[in-house]
Amino acid sequence: MRKSARYTTLAAAGLLALSSLTACANDAASTASTSKGDGKGTKVKIMVGGLDKVIYLPAMLAQRLGYFDAEGLDVELLSEPAGVQAETALVSGQVQGAVGFYDHTLDLQTKGKSVESVVQFSQAPGEVEIVSTKAEGDIKSPKDFKGKKLGITGLGSSTDFLTKYLAVKNGVKVSEFTPVAVGAGPTFISALQKGAIDGGMTTDPTVATILDKKAGKVLLDMRTPEGSQEALGGPYPSSSLYMQTDWVNGHKDTVQKLANAFVKTLKWMSTHSSTEIADKMPADYSQGNKVLYAAAIQSSLPMFTKDGVMPAEGPATVEKVLKAFNPNIKNAKVDLSKTFTTEFVEKVAH
Numbered sequence: 038m039r040k041s042a043r044y045t046t047l048a049a050a051g052l053l054a055l056s057s058l059t060a061c062a063n064d065a066a067s068t069a070s071t072s073k074g075d076g077k078g079t080k081v082k083i084m085v086g087g088l089d090k091v092i093y094l095p096a097m098l099a100q101r102l103g104y105f106d107a108e109g110l111d112v113e114l115l116s117e118p119a120g121v122q123a124e125t126a127l128v129s130g131q132v133q134g135a136v137g138f139y140d141h142t143l144d145l146q147t148k149g150k151s152v153e154s155v156v157q158f159s160q161a162p163g164e165v166e167i168v169s170t171k172a173e174g175d176i177k178s179p180k181d182f183k184g185k186k187l188g189i190t191g192l193g194s195s196t197d198f199l200t201k202y203l204a205v206k207n208g209v210k211v212s213e214f215t216p217v218a219v220g221a222g223p224t225f226i227s228a229l230q231k232g233a234i235d236g237g238m239t240t241d242p243t244v245a246t247i248l249d250k251k252a253g254k255v256l257l258d259m260r261t262p263e264g265s266q267e268a269l270g271g272p273y274p275s276s277s278l279y280m281q282t283d284w285v286n287g288h289k290d291t292v293q294k295l296a297n298a299f300v301k302t303l304k305w306m307s308t309h310s311s312t313e314i315a316d317k318m319p320a321d322y323s324q325g326n327k328v329l330y331a332a333a334i335q336s337s338l339p340m341f342t343k344d345g346v347m348p349a350e351g352p353a354t355v356e357k358v359l360k361a362f363n364p365n366i367k368n369a370k371v372d373l374s375k376t377f378t379t380e381f382v383e384k385v386a387h
Contacts, residue, residue, distance in 0.1 A: 079291050080111045083134040083278070084126045087221065088116040089322045091241040091337045092163035092276045094314070096136045099302040101317045108294035127152065133284060134295070138195050139274045139347075140355050142376040147365040151282035154377040155292055156299040157347045158276040161265035161340040164199060165244045166257040172235035173254055179207040188219040188228055188237020195275075196238040201362050203257070203268070211362075229253055242324070245333035249326075261339040269358060274351035274377075275340075282375070289381075296381035300345045307343040311335035345382035352376060 085096045096114055099105055105112040115132065117123065127135040128150055135141075136158075145152045168176045175181060182204045189196040201211050219228040221243050228234045230252050239247075241260070247253045258264045265273045278299060285292050306314060311334040315327055323330035342348070352373040359366040 082132040084132045085136040104298035147369040154277040156278040156345040159340045162259040167253040168236040179203040185235040188234035241333035271354035272348040272351045300385040
């Protein structure tokens with residue numbers, strides 16, 4: 038297990054936290070079978086914070102490539118559009134795994150729950166702060182958030198945290214702007230077009246659609262490690278497969294098979310074009326525009342790791358961001374070494 042590194046700014050952490058909760062937003066729903074009999078056809082239920090979100094693309098892609106089947110796993114992928122519910126489904130035992138933001142593992146530790154990231158999909162939030170075309174003259178940076186209505190996935194989501202972090206980092210009090218829960222996809226776009234929000238934080242393919250419709254422009258882009266560094270001060274590990282530590286320790290064979298499938302998927306992604314990746318995904322994910330969907334994937338590809346390993350300085354960055362706003366973490370001592378493990382991804386044959 039690798040311990041997290043050192044620095045990185047609060048900005049990174051805050052932004053990441055926001056994105057994390059947002060990302061987690063589709064993760065809830067599902068009932069799971071905790072069969073301990075590892076082997077062929079082992080049943081595993083995984084809640085995903087939005088199966089059609091590009092930031093969580095490895096989950097469906099692993100299934101479409103047949104990598105779960107090849108490992109003798111019967112994986113059921115579930116999706117919910119409300120991020121905070123994903124961790125609830127996991128902790129309550131409805132599912133064995135959650136695909137969502139890594140920051141949940143820190144928050145849960147302060148609540149007495151041992152949860153860890155076992156495969157780290159990304160090293161950047163994958164989030165974008167968008168400004169509507171109507172408001173772009175008034176919002177040139179987060180310093181201009183004062184008095185504005187800003188879209189987030191949901192209250193208490195990672196996008197919520199990230200937005201607050203960006204505001205405070207730039208001299209705007211949390212009480213001086215209004216967060217508006219608008220979800221993602223069509224609901225986010227509609228709110229932007231109707232003026233219900235002046236801007237907001239979202240991910241691809243929503244970002245690509247907004248730009249295509251000329252409904253807004255990018256204010257801050259955290260889809261790349263460079264963008265994460267600039268906005269947050271370091272790598273911000275976000276989307277991941279996280280599981281309860283007790284379950285991991287009691288089902289190591291199954292967890293290894295999941296790690297094998299996901300690392301193979303991440304490697305496959307790193308050696309194939311965005312168009313080839315789009316072609317493997319369910320047809321409805323492209324919403325009738327395969328070219329635009331492939332472009333959305335292309336924009337977010339830099340956020341993904343190639344080996345599932347936690348970036349060295351990532352956990353410390355996330356902690357700093359969360360400490361800026363999350364009261365549970367601000368005054369708590371978090372053991373970062375218990376929030377992730379590289380035990381399984383390091384055993385995958387490369």
